[in-house]
Structure formats: C-alpha cells, structure tokens
Amino acid sequence: MLSNKFHTFLRGNRRTRVPVLLYHMVSDEPAPGLEHYAVSPAAFRQQMGWLKARGYAAISLALLVDHRLNGRPLPPRPVVITLDDGYKDNLYGAYPVLEALGLEATIFLVAGLVGQEAFWVSTFGPPAKLLSWEDVRAMARGPITFGAHTITHPHLCQLSTRQAQEEIAGAKTILEDRLGREVSFFSYPFSDFSPVLRDYAAGAGYRAACSSLLGFSDGADDIYALRRLIVGGGDSLEAFGRKVRGRPTGRETLRPFLRSIKRALLPMRLESQSKREMAPRVSNKRRMDH
Numbered sequence: 115m116l117s118n119k120f121h122t123f124l125r126g127n128r129r130t131r132v133p134v135l136l137y138h139m140v141s142d143e144p145a146p147g148l149e150h151y152a153v154s155p156a157a158f159r160q161q162m163g164w165l166k167a168r169g170y171a172a173i174s175l176a177l178l179v180d181h182r183l184n185g186r187p188l189p190p191r192p193v194v195i196t197l198d199d200g201y202k203d204n205l206y207g208a209y210p211v212l213e214a215l216g217l218e219a220t221i222f223l224v225a226g227l228v229g230q231e232a233f234w235v236s237t238f239g240p241p242a243k244l245l246s247w248e249d250v251r252a253m254a255r256g257p258i259t260f261g262a263h264t265i266t267h268p269h270l271c272q273l274s275t276r277q278a279q280e281e282i283a284g285a286k287t288i289l290e291d292r293l294g295r296e297v298s299f300f301s302y303p304f305s306d307f308s309p310v311l312r313d314y315a316a317g318a319g320y321r322a323a324c325s326s327l328l329g330f331s332d333g334a335d336d337i338y339a340l341r342r343l344i345v346g347g348g349d350s351l352e353a354f355g356r357k358v359r360g361r362p363t364g365r366e367t368l369r370p371f372l373r374s375i376k377r378a379l380l381p382m383r384l385e386s387q388s389k390r391e392m393a394p395r396v397s398n399k400r401r402m403d404h
C-alpha cells in the first residue's frame with residue numbers, strides 16, 4: 115500500500131503543470147510587424163515582478179528535467195523563463211531585471227550568428243542585433259543559462275539529414291567551446307519540429323529541448339519537445355497572469371493559433387534556401403513562428 119501511495123505521489127509530482135515562458139525581443143522599438151514578438155522592458159519588469167510578488171519560483175530547465183526524469187522535488191509555483199534567438203535587447207531589457215530579482219532564465223543562442231544580426235526578421239525592417247560573445251560571457255556570470263538554437267537559424271525540416279544534424283549538434287559544440295561549460299538544452303527555430311528532429315536533438319547529447327508547441331509542460335509532453343507559453347507584446351499584465359495561472363480567456367487561447375493561420379496565408383516572407391532533401395515533417399497547428 116505504501117508503495118502504491120508513493121508511486122501515486124511520484125506520478126502526481128511529475129505531472130506538475132509548469133509554465134515554461136517563451137520570450138523573444140525585450141524592446142520598446144520592434145520593427146513594424148514585430149510588435150507581437152517584442153515585450154517592452156517595462157512590461158517585462160512588471161511581469162517578472164508579478165511572478166516574484168505571487169511567490170513563483172523561476173527554476174532552471176535542468177531542475178525541470180531532473181524533476182521529470184528523477185522525481186527531484188520542485189518548489190511551489192515553479193515557472194521556467196526562456197528567451198529564443200539571443201537578441202541584443204535581452205541584455206538591456208531583460209537581464210537587469212532577472213539579475214535584480216534573482217530569477218533564473220535560459221537564452222537560446224544561434225551559435226553561428228553571435229554578435230551578428232537576425233536575418234530572419236530583416237524583412238520587417240533593420241535587422242535586429244544579436245548578443246555578442248562579450249555580452250554572453252557577462253550574462254553567464256548572472257542567473258542566465260545559455261542553450262542552443264542551431265548554428266544559422268534554418269528551417270530544420272527543409273534540411274538534409276546531414277545538414278540538420280550538423281545544425282543541431284554543431285551548435286552545441288560551438289557554444290561549449292566558447293562558453294567553457296556544457297550546453298544541455300536546445301530549442302527548435304521557426305517552430306519546425308518532427309520526430310526525426312527530436313531524435314537528432316537527443317542524439318546530439320542535449321538533455322532536453324524546447325518546442326513552440328503551446329501549453330504547460332505537464333509531464334505528458336516529450337522531454338525533447340517541452341511545451342511553452344508564448345509571451346508577446348499584446349499581453350497585458352492581466353493577460354500574462356491568466357496565462358501563467360492557466361486561465362486564459364478563449365480569445366487569448368486562440369490568438370497565437372489565428373496568427374499562425376494568418377501567417378500561413380500570407381506570401382512566404384522568408385524564402386527557404388534552394389533545393390534540399392526534405393526531412394519528414396509533422397505539421398502541428400498549435401505552433402508559432404520564429
């Protein structure tokens with residue numbers, strides 16, 4: 115009986131619903147068309163303050179994974195903060211707040227473009243700057259863990275097997291060489307995801323990977339396709355609170371979905387590179403861009 119109770123406890127524990135927040139730019143000046151993609155520094159400060167004031171504990175991805183795999187206990191009200199792409203504005207808009215409040219976060223870097231520009235948003239205006247190695251080293255001294263977001267931010271589903279594996283595994287090698295520490299987490303660019311890509315991420319030696327599949331990470335999600343909640347420029351503080359607590363309004367639930375449909379219907383802004391062997395692709399309607 116005791117063992118049954120223990121297993122029930124453990125299973126329940128591992129199925130804790132954890133909001134894994136996904137940010138991109140933290141900027142007051144996103145190019146027109148990217149407003150949904152950028153949270154202002156003031157809004158970011160408010161959101162982090164909201165978490166802190168309500169007793170949320172920003173945990174690392176390492177702890178979340180350890181909880182899932184080994185049952186390591188989580189603090190009450192766990193939340194994971196992630197930022198994709200490694201925009202330069204994260205240094206000014208997000209880092210000071212995270213450091214001041216002692217909130218852990220993971221930034222996923224495009225390993226081959228550190229210190230350069232984000233070409234994938236260049237159709238919206240001047241390309242956004244990305245963090246430099248110097249910035250990354252400075253932030254690594256604070257509560258920031260760096261993860262990998264490929265080498266060149268490609269559409270992984272459109273690459274050959276060899277190219278996709280190189281983008282995923284090579285990013286780990288580059289970042290580990292530059293940072294002098296293990297890089298354990300990966301995130302898929304452009305919401306590209308398939309079981310094949312999942313296996314490449316596992317094969318490359320990452321401990322887990324973040325997807326752009328929407329929802330709480332509740333233990334039913336694959337450790338190599340952790341679900342996340344996108345926080346965008348359109349979220350009021352109230353909407354942010356409802357999202358984190360898992361009580362979005364119907365409209366808020368649908369908004370990212372409708373946006374992805376709208377984008378799919380618009381002419382492709384980002385031309386894929388020339389003929390390539392196609393990896394099998396699983397389409398998922400609950401995904402977002404970038």
Ligand SMILES: [Zn+2]
Pocket residue numbers: 198199263267302303304404
């Ligand atoms: Zn990205």
